Amino acid sequence: MTQTMQSPVETDALIIGAGPVGLFQVFELGLLGIHAHVIDALPHAGGQCIELYADKPIYDIPALSVCSGRELVERLLSQAAPFKPDFHLHQTVDSVERQTDQRYRVQTSLGKVFLTKTLFIAAGVGAFLPRTLKFEGLEAFIGTQLHYQTSNLGIAAGKSVVIVGGDDAALEAAIALCHGNAETNEPLAQGLTLIHRRDVFQAQTETIAKFQALRSAGAVQFIAGQITGFGSVNQRLTSVEVTDTSDKPHTVNLDVLLPYLGLSPKLGPISQWGLAMERKQLPVNTATFETSARGIFAVGDINTYPGKKKLIVCGFHEATLAAYGASEIIFPDQKTPLQYTTTSTALHKLLGVASESGF
Numbered sequence: 001m002t003q004t005m006q007s008p009v010e011t012d013a014l015i016i017g018a019g020p021v022g023l024f025q026v027f028e029l030g031l032l033g034i035h036a037h038v039i040d041a042l043p044h045a046g047g048q049c050i051e052l053y054a055d056k057p058i059y060d061i062p063a064l065s066v067c068s069g070r071e072l073v074e075r076l077l078s079q080a081a082p083f084k085p086d087f088h089l090h091q092t093v094d095s096v097e098r099q100t101d102q103r104y105r106v107q108t109s110l111g112k113v114f115l116t117k118t119l120f121i122a123a124g125v126g127a128f129l130p131r132t133l134k135f136e137g138l139e140a141f142i143g144t145q146l147h148y149q150t151s152n153l154g155i156a157a158g159k160s161v162v163i164v165g166g167d168d169a170a171l172e173a174a175i176a177l178c179h180g181n182a183e184t185n186e187p188l189a190q191g192l193t194l195i196h197r198r199d200v201f202q203a204q205t206e207t208i209a210k211f212q213a214l215r216s217a218g219a220v221q222f223i224a225g226q227i228t229g230f231g232s233v234n235q236r237l238t239s240v241e242v243t244d245t246s247d248k249p250h251t252v253n254l255d256v257l258l259p260y261l262g263l264s265p266k267l268g269p270i271s272q273w274g275l276a277m278e279r280k281q282l283p284v285n286t287a288t289f290e291t292s293a294r295g296i297f298a299v300g301d302i303n304t305y306p307g308k309k310k311l312i313v314c315g316f317h318e319a320t321l322a323a324y325g326a327s328e329i330i331f332p333d334q335k336t337p338l339q340y341t342t343t344s345t346a347l348h349k350l351l352g353v354a355s356e357s358g359f
Helices: 020-031 069-083 168-179 205-216 268-272 312-330 345-351
Strands: 009-016 036-039 086-088 093-098 104-108 113-121 127-130 160-164 191-196 221-233 236-244 249-253 256-259 263-266 296-298
Touching (some): 020 036, 020 069, 020 312, 036 113, 093 268, 113 312, 168 191
Parallel strands (some): 009 113, 036 086, 113 296, 160 191, 160 256, 191 221
Antiparallel strands (some): 104 113, 221 236, 236 249
16 A cells, blocks of 8 residues: 655544544543544454454443443444544554654554654554465455455456455355345346355354355355465466365456455554563553553553453543543643533533533
């Protein structure tokens, strides 16, 4: 992907990670009058909640007897909405450098640059990045014919497509490519094959049923097996080699290859930012959840301290104290009062509920 240098975005607070704790960090900063920008490697907010258990139940969120990961993210986004956070998605942080004015210069994989007074690392166990096919030379086709975990299926219009994977994302992509244009009722892809290591899928029952119906109708071809190689002609990807579960080889011609192999957390360049680390985690001062660097805070699963518990509810507590710690840096000449959302008219104004408060 081509990087382009852009004018720096100046901000008081920059959050790395748009999972539940990062989203609650937006809210807690907002209550203190601090606007935040948020960076995440995924193309959407939600982090682990969306990628790992979007539709699975969560039982330990205060005041909610049960909610799905998706519902939790939707509620947190709604809660943070009054503070109008700016999201910068589908990009990772490449570098963090302290400036002479004590701000941090942060640059992302898309060339975006930030100058921030405070930085919050809410990256969980790292950035969630797509698992990739491990064949030498295949990476040359990324972005042209090879697209990992993509939601932009328009790139497959009128082409011969191979999907790899057996989870919800893979099956939903196959279903969408088969259904295609609702107006013409014609498939979006010219030809479609799905490859998965076995004829068993890890997806919602309804999604599997829809896929199996299309498979039975011949709208999609299925091969249970493993990709063992690929073919190319004149620097163009032309096919994949597949060995099925009976050790029979297949050559599947294609124009577009769409692997949905899931995501895996990668700590990435955090280890290169000069912060003290213990076993790939960031030690923090539990009074403010500041790391070894002034103005850089760590909340959620990325941090460590005596008695640390990797629970969402603990991350919410950490985000609250981190916001107050940041306020001392952003507003050095003023004391940050403790206010209650129940009675504070100033907070009601920030939340846009002043006229409804009754106080």
